[in-house]
Amino acid sequence: MTPDQHEAVTTALFAFWTARSDAAAAQQAKGNVDVGGRSGVTAGGHMDQIARLLAGVAVAAGAPAEAVYYKAPTGDPNKRDKIAHRYTLPSYFRPTKSYDVVVYDTLGEPCVIVELKSQSGSYSNNANNRAEEAIGNAVDLQRALDEGLVPGDPWTGYVFLIEDDDISRASGGAKDSAAFPRDPIFADWTYQSRVRLLCQRLVEDEHYVAAWAVTTSRPECAGEKICPVILQQARLDKEAAKKGWPTPERLPHEHRFDWSEMSQDTGFVQFTASMTARIRAAYPQGPGATAAEQLALPGA
DNA sequence: AATGCATTTGAAGATTCCCG
């Protein structure tokens, strides 16, 4: 990974967290009472930071900005009217599906489609939900392409961002028994490794051309209802009180922003190299497409 | 401007499982 790439990813992932806390603060100011950590998410915008990062990669690879669509928030220089028309595509098992980044080629057909997912906290509640959604999206998009509902033969990418904390990293016990032996690959049963396996298998089975699985830790404490350290401390205190033990030591409590890849084959470098190759094929003249070519684009 | 629709991401409550 080049220093430029590292900086770009770092900036986007840090913005992912600040967008969440900004949105939560804005909602509180408006008097909305949303529960738990969801307030920072329901306001939206956090994944837009990742979408913008990938949109930037697409432009750097040679796509004109006019051909790159994502849910740009108000004030984003890439925002334009009716933009949702362009990143919302017809679907097969449902009417429509909004993707996070869509890039069009000079024929007006999608040449790059990216789906983003993130998960922080509430892992056990939602891990399997996210897997269902991911697989469903993949099959749905492939069928829509097969049926010609979505034209062209686009490069498809899947991104999963999971929070890096003690819970997502800890290897818990797979409690579920099953009617038949589980795939031994799930012996490593952390939520993070489940995400990595999901991404790897989505690519292996050609549901997507590439996947990026990344973890990131949040820069600030999420509060007593969410922070794994505070929750763990509360559990220890409770246990000690029950058994008449002395008050347990305080756990070290600090939050530091960072991020890391989950594996080489699901890394940012692999992902963007693959995407860049596809865009270069669609725009062989490279960055700075001519005005005439830009005019041929839909919605331009 | 007002309303409806689709989408997204967590949370609540119920259930299951482990282990003493």
Added chain:
DNA sequence: CGGGAATCTTCAAATGCATT
């Protein structure tokens, strides 16, 4: 058996865009 924790099922809050 029963307490406690992990997991599964269901669905709700909030937003933005399109339409009337």
